[in-house]
Amino acid sequence: VLQQAGNIERLGRFLWSLPQCDKLQLNESVLKAKAVVAFHRGHFKELYRLLEHNQYSAHNHAKLQALWLKAHYVEAEKLRGRPLGAVGKYRVRRKFPLPRTIWDGEETSYCFKEKSRSVLRDWYTHNPYPSPREKRELAEGTGLTTTQ
Structure with a gap:
C-alpha cells in the first residue's frame, strides 16, 4: 500500500522495523519492496544483489525487470554525463542482461x-x-x- 501511494521513505522505515526473521525477510513481497526502496534511494548495488540472489514469481518479473534496466540506465547516464539515447540503452541492455531470477530466459x-x-x-x-x-x-x- 505504501509503495502504491508513492510513500517510499515510509516503506523503507517499515521494512527496517521488521523483525530479523528469515521467513519474513525472504518473503517475496518484502524482497520486492526492498528492491523498490533501494532503487528510489539510489542504492543500485543493493538492488542488483536483491534481484540476482532471490527467485521471484513470473507475475513480478515485469516490474523488477524495469527496476533493473532503469538502474543501469541511470548509472550509465551519470557516467556519460548525458541522457542515453536508444542506442545507448540497447548497449546497456546487452552489457547487463537480466538475471535468470527475474526472467524466463526466452529471447x-x-x-x-x-x-x-x-x-x-x-x-x-x-x-x-x-x-x-x-x-x-x-x-x-x-x-x-x-x-x-
Whole structure:
C-alpha cells in the first residue's frame, strides 16, 4: 500500500522495523519492496544483489525487470554525463542482461518471444488471414492479445 501511494521513505522505515526473521525477510513481497526502496534511494548495488540472489514469481518479473534496466540506465547516464539515447540503452541492455531470477530466459525479437514468433510464422504459412475465432485460439496459444 505504501509503495502504491508513492510513500517510499515510509516503506523503507517499515521494512527496517521488521523483525530479523528469515521467513519474513525472504518473503517475496518484502524482497520486492526492498528492491523498490533501494532503487528510489539510489542504492543500485543493493538492488542488483536483491534481484540476482532471490527467485521471484513470473507475475513480478515485469516490474523488477524495469527496476533493473532503469538502474543501469541511470548509472550509465551519470557516467556519460548525458541522457542515453536508444542506442545507448540497447548497449546497456546487452552489457547487463537480466538475471535468470527475474526472467524466463526466452529471447525476444520485436517485443515478441521467439516461441510466439515461430507459432505465428507457422500459422501464417498455412493461413495468412485467420478468422476472429482462429485469432482468439492463436492468442490463447501464444499468450498474446488478438490484436498482436
